[in-house]
Amino acid sequence: MADVKAKLAELGWTLPQPSQPVACYVPVVQTGNLLVVSGQLPMVDGKVTATGAVPSAVSVEDAKQAAAQCAVNALAAIGMHLNGDFSKIKQIVRLGVFVKSDNDFAGQPQVANGASELMGKVFGEAGRHARAAVGVNALPLDACVEVELMVEIA
Amino acid sequence: MADVKAKLAELGWTLPQPSQPVACYVPVVQTGNLLVVSGQLPMVDGKVTATGAVPSAVSVEDAKQAAAQCAVNALAAIGMHLNGDFSKIKQIVRLGVFVKSDNDFAGQPQVANGASELMGKVFGEAGRHARAAVGVNALPLDACVEVELMVEIA
Amino acid sequence: MADVKAKLAELGWTLPQPSQPVACYVPVVQTGNLLVVSGQLPMVDGKVTATGAVPSAVSVEDAKQAAAQCAVNALAAIGMHLNGDFSKIKQIVRLGVFVKSDNDFAGQPQVANGASELMGKVFGEAGRHARAAVGVNALPLDACVEVELMVEIA
Numbered sequence: 001m002a003d004v005k006a007k008l009a010e011l012g013w014t015l016p017q018p019s020q021p022v023a024c025y026v027p028v029v030q031t032g033n034l035l036v037v038s039g040q041l042p043m044v045d046g047k048v049t050a051t052g053a054v055p056s057a058v059s060v061e062d063a064k065q066a067a068a069q070c071a072v073n074a075l076a077a078i079g080m081h082l083n084g085d086f087s088k089i090k091q092i093v094r095l096g097v098f099v100k101s102d103n104d105f106a107g108q109p110q111v112a113n114g115a116s117e118l119m120g121k122v123f124g125e126a127g128r129h130a131r132a133a134v135g136v137n138a139l140p141l142d143a144c145v146e147v148e149l150m151v152e153i154a
Numbered sequence: 155m156a157d158v159k160a161k162l163a164e165l166g167w168t169l170p171q172p173s174q175p176v177a178c179y180v181p182v183v184q185t186g187n188l189l190v191v192s193g194q195l196p197m198v199d200g201k202v203t204a205t206g207a208v209p210s211a212v213s214v215e216d217a218k219q220a221a222a223q224c225a226v227n228a229l230a231a232i233g234m235h236l237n238g239d240f241s242k243i244k245q246i247v248r249l250g251v252f253v254k255s256d257n258d259f260a261g262q263p264q265v266a267n268g269a270s271e272l273m274g275k276v277f278g279e280a281g282r283h284a285r286a287a288v289g290v291n292a293l294p295l296d297a298c299v300e301v302e303l304m305v306e307i308a
Numbered sequence: 309m310a311d312v313k314a315k316l317a318e319l320g321w322t323l324p325q326p327s328q329p330v331a332c333y334v335p336v337v338q339t340g341n342l343l344v345v346s347g348q349l350p351m352v353d354g355k356v357t358a359t360g361a362v363p364s365a366v367s368v369e370d371a372k373q374a375a376a377q378c379a380v381n382a383l384a385a386i387g388m389h390l391n392g393d394f395s396k397i398k399q400i401v402r403l404g405v406f407v408k409s410d411n412d413f414a415g416q417p418q419v420a421n422g423a424s425e426l427m428g429k430v431f432g433e434a435g436r437h438a439r440a441a442v443g444v445n446a447l448p449l450d451a452c453v454e455v456e457l458m459v460e461i462a
Contacts, residue, residue: 024428025421029401029438031342031460034185036402039440053411093183094190098442101292103207108294113179120178130183132193132302134252135292138409138443140416148440152185188339247337248344255446257361262448267333274332284337286347286456288406289446306339 004075004086007122013068016044018076027077030153034093035081037149040073041141042066051142053102058144060110067097067114070147075122078151092119092129093150100144101135108133115147158229158240161276167222170198172230181231184307188247189235191303194227195295196220205296207256212298214264221251221268224301229276232305246273246283247304254298255289262287269301312383312394315430321376324352326384335385338461342401343389345457348381349449350374359450361410366452368418375405375422378455383430386459400427400437401458408452409443416441423455 005015018027029036042049050058050066058066075086082088097112099105112133119127139146159169172181183190196203204212204220212220229240236242251266253259266287273281293300313323326335337344350357358366358374366374383394390396405420407413420441427435447454 024436025403025424025439026436027438029399029436031399031401031458032186032340036438036458038438039442091183091185093185095179096440098440099292103291104296105292106294106296108292116179128178128180128183130181130190130192130302131179132250132252132300133294134193134290134300136442137291137411137445138407138413138416140414140441140443142412142414146440146442148438150185150190186340245337245339247339249333253446257445258450259446260448260450262446270333282332282334282337284335284344284346284456285333286404286406286454287448288347288444288454289448291445304339304344 004122008072011121013072015079016073016076018080028081033153035078035151035153037074037077039146039148040070041143041146042069043073048141048143050144052144053100054105054111054144056102060107063099063111063144064114067111067145067147068118070145071115071118074147074149088153089151090126090154091152092123092127093152095129095131096148097131097133098136098139098146100139105135108135111145158276162226165275167226169233170227170230172234182235187307189232189305189307191228191231193300193302194224195297195300196223197227202295202297204298206298207254208259208265208298210256214261217253217265217298218268221265221299221301222272224299225269225272228301228303242307243305244280244308245306246277246281247306249283249285250302251287252290252293252300254293259289262289265299312430316380319429321380323387324381324384326388336389341461343386343459343461345382345385347454347456348378349451349454350377351381356449356451358452360452361408362413362419362452364410368415371407371419371452372422375419375453375455376426378453379423379426382455382457396461397459398434398462399460400431400435401460403437403439404456405441406444406447406454408447413443416443419453
């Protein structure tokens with residue numbers, strides 16, 4: 001599990017510079033051996049990559065990719081907290097996935113799989129997590145998806 | 155608290171076979187002595203029992219019953235994780251309840267009570283939990299309610 | 309961090325009498341050294357102060373103030389659990405903020421800042437938390453915002 005950067009590169013992802021802490025709200029808080037990671041948007045270079053509701057404005061496939069980007073951004077935040085030592089990650093515990101949805105869209109799990117499958121590919125057994133995936137009518141910056149995490153470290 | 159199956163039967167509920175793990179997303183993750191349970195839908199025999207928004211498509215009473223079904227399904231998942239030894243449950247810590255709601259519906263607590271009251275009836279003091287109940291415009295499989303849990307075990 | 313009441317007073321807030329436990333659902337559950345606080349509404353004297361969606365029915369500024377009220381109410385619940393000894397609070401770990409939003413509203417972080425900034429002002433470094441802020445189409449009692457918390461105590 002140590003070489004998360006290499007594994008991500010192999011999957012075609014680059015670990016971004018994590019965004020800086022904003023005022024009294026921070027990307028990661030540690031309590032005991034749990035990391036609680038703030039809700040991540042599908043940001044690349046400071047811009048949300050996919051905006052609007054699924055599927056009318058963003059296809060399920062694009063939203064799934066955006067969910068994977070949220071997961072990558074979460075890993076960047078975790079990496080900063082761990083000073084790059086991803087080998088400390090013991091288990092991805094929980095993903096909370098919020099999908100900006102048209103009222104009649106019922107495929108939130110397919111979108112959330114973008115984040116879940118990434119965790120599985122990167123961490124194997126340690127990437128198997130509990131999950132709550134729900135639809136919402138609005139998200140920050142009009143993002144199509146937001147993902148929050150709980151992670152256990154050694 | 156030991157005989158959860160008997161208590162549920164007394165209340166008219168049957169503990170279902172828990173659904174199998176799906177890929178990298180699993181029903182229950184344990185971290186320390188906390189169980190984090192994935193979002194549960196009101197599924198019976200593989201089908202969601204009540205679909206659509208509350209109250210236009212599903213009555214508050216039916217949605218409350220569906221929330222109780224979600225809680226029962228969560229107990230089935232927990233039972234699988236504990237190899238049936240429910241006596242290990244020390245406290246139901248938190249319920250997160252998402253109710254598919256019409257925009258002007260404000261009775262999410264009444265719906266969530268379906269899950270909360272079940273926990274109280276089954277576990278007594280140990281069933282008293284913190285709760286967040288909110289409305290959403292869309293849920294997986296068009297379910298009218300989704301419930302996630304955190305549980306402390308001994 | 310000890311004198312939360314005085315700090316709140318200095319900021320113009322009064323710590324209310326926390327609402328009483330309702331049936332099997334309670335304001336605060338402790339697991340280990342974590343407090344899990346139920347979703348708080350912007351209640352004052354038993355009434356929600358700001359109802360409806362942001363920004364069509366409630367301005368962003370008013371919703372931000374309502375989010376701060378939710379945080380104050382959470383502190384009241386925590387205070388009751390701690391028998392008034394706020395000095396036991398070690399870290400505000402996580403805020404979950406649900407903002408009743410028009411479909412095209414994307415400023416949930418600005419609303420959530422009402423709660424986040426209050427925590428920062430009251431607790432300083434110990435108030436720096438992880439956060440998930442999302443929009444929803446409906447909330448209990450038609451409140452414009454709901455805030456839930458996780459807090460680590462010593």
